[in-house]
Amino acid sequence: MPGENSDETYSYLGPAGTFTEAALEQVAEAAGKPWRAVNNVGEALDDVVSGRSFAAMIAIENSVEGGVSATQDALANIQGLRIIGEYLVPVNFVLVGRRGTTLADVTVVNAHPVAYAQCHRWLERNLPHHGHIPATSNVTAAANLLDDSAGYADAAIAPPGITAHHDLDILASGIGDNPNAVTRFVLVGRTAATPPATGADKTSIIVELSSDEPGSLLDMLEQFATRGVNLSLIESRPIGDTLGRYRFVIDLDGHIRDERVADALLGLKRFSPNVIFLGSYPRADRVTTKVGGRYDNAVFVDARDWLRGLIGGEPDHG
Incomplete structure (x- = not known):
């Protein structure tokens, strides 16, 4: 968009009306700033690295399908990025068609692969013989119905507010298999100093194993277990x-x-050939992380002070 200031622009998976846009609407700092709709995660992150945008909102995990592999792989391979916030968006879907279309007319459904996976049981029950054409986003799937050159779909899976953007009929509502489904989004900016801890934080990293041999995964997990660090997500991805x-x-x-x-x-870091720090940032749910006993900050500080005292020749008082 001409005249945009890259220090203020936010990129998101477009077009307007996507769940990613709904996540960006939760960012107070983005209100009133230029928003740039992009076609995929790679383009969003390239905007950040190249300086076209200050930050990009991308989906990283959903409660039905788990981690978003395209996002995970992009974060592993693109340098100079930091996660600076996370946001949760409740997810449900409607099935839409052109004006005059009925459910009985539907033989082919256009849908983003993640949305399609979250609606597959409903589709199997109600449209057992349908075909599927993948789309780059849920909103694009709906818009394609109005574009004669876009394909041959009769219906599309889309967000509930889609009819505010496109002249379509809703053929069915609440078609998601899990009414409590939530997608987790992260706001990604360029590498910068890590902000102070809030007490309700999350840290994201990517770790490579040193070798494919017995015990290497256990070695990795023990780094957390022996220090009382809880893992809220762990997923493997092939290095390739x-x-x-x-x-x-x-x-x-x-x-x-x-x-x-x-x-x-x-x-x-001592045993892994590559540890990628993606960022420490406030949790979306603001739930405080509670620790105590031997995992309290003061205990670690006291242990290091004790060691420094031994090295410096101070008497050992236990």
């Missing part, structure tokens, strides 16, 4: 250079400035 080589996408409770988290990351 050879069979049997994997990286792990991990979300953990806490902030890199928390002593137990920092110590765990140091442990990972």
